[in-house]
Amino acid sequence: MSDLIDYDKTCILKIGEHPFIKHESYILYRKSAILGVTSISRSIDDGSFSTHQPFNDVTFGKCYSDTYDSIDDLMSFLES
Template identity: 35%
Template sequence: MKLFLPLKKATILVPSGPVHDINRKHLFVILANHPTGDTPESSVLLVSVSSIKPEIPYDNACVLRPGDHPFIKHDSFVVYARARIENTNAILRGVNDGKLIPQEPMSQPVFDRICTGLTVSIHTPRNIRDFFEVLNKRAVTSTRIIS
């Protein structure tokens, strides 16, 4: 079994199909991880990816194409409206139980596009945007201190 670390750029398949298709899974990308501090436990920020369907509106803040990630076979979009903050231990339990399936990490250029989309999408919930911005400021500050 491969070691899975719930850090930025990590991707997992999450069961998210409708009642008639309970085995359907969507690709989720970890955009930020919060190791300690303001929350009682560590947490991660996740966004999901969904296929673009003809004549159904979608958030075009970040469109992904086949080749952007091995799991993506059709033009897809990041569903910022359903972004969520999850407990890191719950993610690890899901992986260990086989309910969540780790995939290849997102490449840096595609990850950067997804992060930019989160900041510009009108569909990103305020609490998600705030969580992301706070963690990015901490990451920049940590980098400056280390440099």
């Protein structure tokens, strides 16, 4: 990551937090989407998505908790 690039600083992932993370990285939340199981399965099958080892609970919690401050925020987003 560079000070020359404007990036989302909400959730920074460090090397070692997941085997896929090879350098300090960030999540681009503004590009996130809620997809159904059928859509995700189709994208895996056609090669559009690639799969990796799941995040451990701590790293997943870090990414999720930085997205929504509470379950109420999540529900408001889903209902909008």
